[in-house]
Amino acid sequence: xxxxxxxxxxxxxxxxxxxxxxxxxxxxxxxxxxxxxxxxxxxxxxxxxxxxxxxxxxxxxxxxxxxxxxxxxxxxxxxxxxxxxxxxxxxxxxxxxxxxxxxxxxxxxxxxxxxxxxxxxxxxxxxxxxxxxxxxxxxxxxxxxxxxxxxxxxxxxxxxxxxxxxxxxxxxxxxxxxxxxxxxxxxxxxxxxxxxxxxxxxxxxxxxxxxxxxxxxxxxxxxxxxxxxxxxxxxxxxxxxxxxxxxxxxxxxxxxxxxxxxxxxxxxxxxxxxxxxxxxxxxxxxxxxxxxxxxxxxxxxxxxxxxxxxxxxxxxxxxxxxxxxxxxxxxxxxxxxxxxxxxxxxxxxxxxxxxxxxxxxxxxxxxxxxx
Ligand code: DAH
Numbered sequence: 001x002x003x004x005x006x007x008x009x010x011x012x013x014x015x016x017x018x019x020x021x022x023x024x025x026x027x028x029x030x031x032x033x034x035x036x037x038x039x040x041x042x043x044x045x046x047x048x049x050x051x052x053x054x055x056x057x058x059x060x061x062x063x064x065x066x067x068x069x070x071x072x073x074x075x076x077x078x079x080x081x082x083x084x085x086x087x088x089x090x091x092x093x094x095x096x097x098x099x100x101x102x103x104x105x106x107x108x109x110x111x112x113x114x115x116x117x118x119x120x121x122x123x124x125x126x127x128x129x130x131x132x133x134x135x136x137x138x139x140x141x142x143x144x145x146x147x148x149x150x151x152x153x154x155x156x157x158x159x160x161x162x163x164x165x166x167x168x169x170x171x172x173x174x175x176x177x178x179x180x181x182x183x184x185x186x187x188x189x190x191x192x193x194x195x196x197x198x199x200x201x202x203x204x205x206x207x208x209x210x211x212x213x214x215x216x217x218x219x220x221x222x223x224x225x226x227x228x229x230x231x232x233x234x235x236x237x238x239x240x241x242x243x244x245x246x247x248x249x250x251x252x253x254x255x256x257x258x259x260x261x262x263x264x265x266x267x268x269x270x271x272x273x274x275x276x277x278x279x280x281x282x283x284x285x286x287x288x289x290x291x292x293x294x295x296x297x298x299x300x301x302x303x304x305x306x307x308x309x310x311x312x313x314x315x316x317x318x319x320x321x322x323x324x325x326x327x328x329x330x331x332x333x334x335x336x337x338x339x340x341x342x343x344x345x346x347x348x349x350x351x352x353x354x355x356x357x358x359x360x361x362x363x364x365x366x367x368x369x370x371x
Pocket of ligand 1: 194195196197238275278314315316317337338339340341
């Protein structure tokens with residue numbers, strides 16, 4: 001039962017001591033039961049509150065009620081008791097604080113043994129990671145890096161790359177034009193670049209041969225998004241112009257790059273193609289990395305290469321002499337090759353991703369796998 005202060009009937013020293021001992025025992029046991037700050041406040045108020053606190057009751061019931069001749073002794077004892085109670089209340093508070101600075105409450109205390117707040121570390125986006133990897137393959141071959149604007153003029157995106165106005169090759173790149181430019185000459189009209197090839201022109205305009213550059217960047221096409229298309233994607237363009245550059249150099253360079261990216265057992269094959277800015281042009285195919293070029297997998301046709309054993313990966317060719325005409329290079333003295341590859345396409349193959357949209361949805365569960 002909880003301790004209560006009762007009146008003293010016997011004011012003898014012995015009786016007083018018994019009453020004090022009972023009170024102190026209650027004090028100690030209640031102090032021992034305090035286990036948190038809220039408990040402590042209740043404990044403090046029970047013993048020290050001016051109104052109905054145990055000490056106040058002791059004052060009223062013991063001291064005030066004492067006969068005259070006992071007042072002195074009772075007064076001394078009560079004063080002693082007061083300090084003892086105050087000390088115990090304070091010591092209990094200290095215990096709550098774990099012995100740290102007396103001015104801090106438990107809730108404000110810092111427990112340095114608790115685990116810290118862990119901020120999740122970001123990681124390179126798989127597209128950027130792949131782009132950097134491609135760029136570094138060419139850096140190691142002595143290429144430097146050039147970048148160009150994403151908002152381009154018709155001149156750089158098409159005309160200087162030998163796509164004349166109204167040429168059907170323009171239709172292969174469904175272009176997003178900036179509206180309201182009908183009053184400008186066609187070549188000055190702005191569009192979102194459909195490929196990184198305009199950076200070839202910008203580089204050759206400011207630099208004389210020899211040129212060896214790769215141009216990574218974002219490109220835009222008016223394509224509906226699906227598992228293999230995205231209106232925004234990335235390319236790495238390459239250009240090498242010097243004296244005596246041949247198709248052999250192009251083949252050797254890209255064969256090396258594909259082996260560096262996909263492993264040394266990968267084979268390459270050059271298939272005739274068409275781009276206005278290269279002549280001859282080729283599509284590069286690599287031996288299927290899923291079936292090892294066999295065309296069959298798990299006893300059936302390989303889905304990834306449609307059983308052909310080959311996967312088409314990038315475009316390339318020898319720079320068309322007409323292009324040199326736009327940048328004031330002498331096509332009788334120099335020659336060069338160019339190539340362009342889609343970064344997402346390469347990332348899809350390298351990481352076995354089955355939907356290009358995953359790169360753009362921003363789902364951390366997908367992205368963190370590349371951290
Ligand atoms: N620009 C082409 C495209 O986006 C890719 C390309 C093909 C770039 C051949 C080249 C090249 O530099 O030589 O489809």
